[in-house]
Amino acid sequence: MRLVKLLAMASALTVLMASVAMAGPVFDRIQKEKKIRVGIMTDSIPGAFYNEKGEWGGFDYDMATEVAKRMGVEIERVQVNNKTRIALVQSGQIDLSVSNMTHTRERDKSVDFSLTYFFDGQKILSKKGQFKSVKDMVGKKIATMQGTTSEVNVRRALKEAGDPNYETNVISYQKESECFQALQNGRVAGWSTDASILVGYAAKTPGQFELVGDFLSDEPYGMAMPQDDSALRDAVNAAIQDMWKDGTYKNIYNKWYGPGTPFEMPLAGQIEMWP
Structure with a gap:
């Protein structure tokens, strides 16, 4: 019995040493x-x-x-x-x-x-003076980044606001610069992503854009x-x-x-x- 215990301990030690070596x-x-x-x-x-x-x-x-x-x-x-x-x-x-x-x-x-x-939260950016909340944007196109949490969150927000076309009204782009360009050109009424990113792009053209409504989510980076x-x-x-x-x-x-x-x-x- 003692031999079995010793062998078991040796085996466990070998596994432990191997895991440490590979850590x-x-x-x-x-x-x-x-x-x-x-x-x-x-x-x-x-x-x-x-x-x-x-x-x-x-x-x-x-x-x-x-x-x-x-x-x-x-x-x-x-x-x-x-x-x-x-x-x-x-x-x-x-x-x-x-x-x-x-x-x-x-x-x-x-x-x-x-x-x-970094501590952030998701918002919507739109042209100044057009909207006050997500509810005001029901039926409007909103840009976001493909494959991000923002894409999921803005669809949920539109759905909760009563937009029957919340899926198709969210337009997904590959790059943040493409989202901003779509907003500038009027192809979308808003762009939704992390507030820090929106503030950064809005600073390119001071006074033209503003953040709309409440935060849609917390975004811990x-x-x-x-x-x-x-x-x-x-x-x-x-x-x-x-x-x-x-x-x-x-x-x-x-x-x-x-x-x-x-x-x-x-x-x-x-x-x-x-x-």
Whole structure:
């Protein structure tokens, strides 16, 4: 009986050692190469975008850069969009996606997420003075991004407002810039996505557009990464928390959303801190 117990313990120890040896393969590679590949958007103003000079920047851009710095590695920035940001993580082409992505339970089945690093909510943008609430937009076309939580939420909002054609009245586009263009050209009466994105695009033409009605949802953003790599997740979370603790987070936030900026939006939450 003693021999059986010893064999069982040895077997369990072997399994444990094997799991430890295999833990964190992505994090191990990042540390070995001293480089992290981060997916960042290119037309999500002011999250991450190219300005008039062709320079890449934005809140997510700065956050990703600072996370890499605090991990002690170089950053390789990779362009992503709403359709590719999860697929590239899953395929191993990027290690981290910092791309204004709402952390949902459904997405959590495909990738892991950091703690919430940005607090947003979904609204509708329309031409100034035309609408006051979602109910005023029943029967109107509303643009949104294909394959996003915004697409689901705005359909639900129109349905609850009594729109019998809530499915067909939501027009989905591939890019945020395409949504804004459709709104500018009058092909749609509104554009619905995260408020921070809407504020960014509205700032291009001051005084022409405004946010309509109440928030349609809460949108907690998380940084996406490969499943089951706790070492990577811990390193990213520690970097975010340290940025909040020493004031770097608020400096970056105020640079893009603070008082006096074109995208002014009060900070709506607080980073989760661990002792």
